[in-house]
Amino acid sequence: MTLDRRRLVIRAAGLTVGGIASVRLLPEEMLLRDRRAPRSRVAVLSAEQYSDRLVELLLAGLGEFHLDLGAKSVLLKPNLVEYIAGVEVNTNPLLVGAAAEAFLKLGAKRVVVGEGPGHQRDTYLVLAESGLEAQLGSQRISFVDLNRDELCKVPTRATYTGLDHLWLPRTVLASDFIVSMPKIKTHHWAGVTLSMKNMFGIVPGMKYGWPKNVLHWKGIHRSILDICATAPVHFVIADGVIAMEGNGPLHGTHRHLGKIVLADDPVAADFTCARLMGLDPNRVWHLNRAAHFLGNGSNHRIDLIGEALPPRAIPFNVLPEFAHLQTR
Amino acid sequence: MRIVRVISKLLEALSGNQRPTGTWGYRRCRAYQDSVESTCLAMLALCRQPGIELGRAVHALQGLQNADGSWPAFTGDEAEGCWTTALAVLSLIARRHATKSMTLGIQWLIDARGREANWLWRLKLSTLDNKVQFDPAKFGWSWVSGTTSWVIPTAFSIISLRQARQHGFNRTAELAERVTMGSNMLFDRMCPGGGWNSGNGIAFGMPVAPHIDATSIAMLALTGHEADRRVQSSLHWLLNRLPGCPSPYSLAWGVLALSAHRGIIPEVGEGLPGIAEQLTRLIENSVGIGDNCTLAVSALALEAINGENVFEVRT
Numbered sequence: 130m131t132l133d134r135r136r137l138v139i140r141a142a143g144l145t146v147g148g149i150a151s152v153r154l155l156p157e158e159m160l161l162r163d164r165r166a167p168r169s170r171v172a173v174l175s176a177e178q179y180s181d182r183l184v185e186l187l188l189a190g191l192g193e194f195h196l197d198l199g200a201k202s203v204l205l206k207p208n209l210v211e212y213i214a215g216v217e218v219n220t221n222p223l224l225v226g227a228a229a230e231a232f233l234k235l236g237a238k239r240v241v242v243g244e245g246p247g248h249q250r251d252t253y254l255v256l257a258e259s260g261l262e263a264q265l266g267s268q269r270i271s272f273v274d275l276n277r278d279e280l281c282k283v284p285t286r287a288t289y290t291g292l293d294h295l296w297l298p299r300t301v302l303a304s305d306f307i308v309s310m311p312k313i314k315t316h317h318w319a320g321v322t323l324s325m326k327n328m329f330g331i332v333p334g335m336k337y338g339w340p341k342n343v344l345h346w347k348g349i350h351r352s353i354l355d356i357c358a359t360a361p362v363h364f365v366i367a368d369g370v371i372a373m374e375g376n377g378p379l380h381g382t383h384r385h386l387g388k389i390v391l392a393d394d395p396v397a398a399d400f401t402c403a404r405l406m407g408l409d410p411n412r413v414w415h416l417n418r419a420a421h422f423l424g425n426g427s428n429h430r431i432d433l434i435g436e437a438l439p440p441r442a443i444p445f446n447v448l449p450e451f452a453h454l455q456t457r
Numbered sequence: 458m459r460i461v462r463v464i465s466k467l468l469e470a471l472s473g474n475q476r477p478t479g480t481w482g483y484r485r486c487r488a489y490q491d492s493v494e495s496t497c498l499a500m501l502a503l504c505r506q507p508g509i510e511l512g513r514a515v516h517a518l519q520g521l522q523n524a525d526g527s528w529p530a531f532t533g534d535e536a537e538g539c540w541t542t543a544l545a546v547l548s549l550i551a552r553r554h555a556t557k558s559m560t561l562g563i564q565w566l567i568d569a570r571g572r573e574a575n576w577l578w579r580l581k582l583s584t585l586d587n588k589v590q591f592d593p594a595k596f597g598w599s600w601v602s603g604t605t606s607w608v609i610p611t612a613f614s615i616i617s618l619r620q621a622r623q624h625g626f627n628r629t630a631e632l633a634e635r636v637t638m639g640s641n642m643l644f645d646r647m648c649p650g651g652g653w654n655s656g657n658g659i660a661f662g663m664p665v666a667p668h669i670d671a672t673s674i675a676m677l678a679l680t681g682h683e684a685d686r687r688v689q690s691s692l693h694w695l696l697n698r699l700p701g702c703p704s705p706y707s708l709a710w711g712v713l714a715l716s717a718h719r720g721i722i723p724e725v726g727e728g729l730p731g732i733a734e735q736l737t738r739l740i741e742n743s744v745g746i747g748d749n750c751t752l753a754v755s756a757l758a759l760e761a762i763n764g765e766n767v768f769e770v771r772t
Contacts, residue, residue, distance in 0.1 A: 335494070
């Protein structure tokens, strides 16, 4: 009897240790709820340049998605990093303005634009120098500095960083429809910066600093997954009219891609953008993981409702450490 | 007279934005949390104004202090302490009364250090993780505990500790040591050609452009180093960058830095009046500045033109 009890205790301990070890070793996404839609839709639109005609183009593209925006508040989250004269670093103001106008025409109750730049503490300076302030002012669209908004403590809905909560801006949490509007660029830490990486900008500097160094220490890819799982992106409008290759996100060189990518799934959007860049999305760590639980990456689950992808894309130049991303 | 009128308008707006709790949020109109940064800058702007009672603000600020002497960033924030501690200490020093709260805050600043102060991290950053060019042996202060040193938290901490020493609140060797180490860190992280951005001058082999506010705050921390050519080149960068700057916040920090260094190089004395005029015009023409930090820093900058610079440390 004593022996049996001892065996029982040893087996229970073994099971506990084994269980914990398995949970620790299993990929995190296996323990997360699968939130992927059965299918995702992506539209690739051609736009040779930034112009006033972007509104018509977006309206035509958005029309294909049959979005129900009635009485919804829309938050546009462009990529506004830094102003460097002559360099297309940020989501183009004309595209942001066109998106605002298009969503209002489609019945949105309200459209606001929000961003929390990672390094530049003077958000207004980047807003003004980038030309976005003038653009939004002419359309009477409000801008919210997400680095200094009212903050709410939100439990994280993924476990990649180990943080059990994130402080997020109320403007983000109160929006019915969040649109990530990245600039298609290479990134010296993450490989690419697309709609998911763009969501780093909703994390408030007033809590996490400039840059949001806490999250860098937790791992950029891991942080991207936790942020995107916690504050879901409802739609993507990616600016690839003039993209950036090489040492992005600031010091790369222009690449005229002539494309705008619309999608109802950020993972599908980023997979498509990466393919347009001639890069393998499955080799970008956060995209690969996201495609297991957050959205669709597989071609078989993405409906391309605009143009087809070019059969062969000339790969974007990348830093040597990201050479493995290039498709040959 | 015109500057006095503008200052008075700014301070009136700032007083009106004080919350019933005695603190300030980042913005005026919405139910924002108490922000330690906004509260401290507002207190610094209002502390020398006759007839303004800041007792409620001081009480509220002390009420936000963590048990270890640090301050959080806002109400409800975790109690791990952050960069705002330097500003809180600075605004208590401005009242010139030694308090337990201030002493605890000063000691926390002396003890706090960037992650690279740990030899293991230093080894990693100098061998494996060296895409960003900096010397991890030179460390300062971080935005949030457990992360690396950055320019603005380090510059504010240096200003606070130097003022604590100047006013006799702490004259220990360890304080002097931290100030020296912090100043060395700032010089190490300077951008090629002068000025500072949030953290590093060179990343992935490319020089990174300086920012106005980081450069200005670093320049305020480095008063007394004017003979150093790196300080002079940063002053020149600032003088060239400020004209045409559309943001009152950055412009105000620029005016504060230039005011603290006027008389050091002739160009500063010549350029300052024009830049101050630019700031005054921006404030006069703005429909209403909704951000309390900008209101406070603008008021402090215009006062600095008349010689009252709360961030200046006289050596």
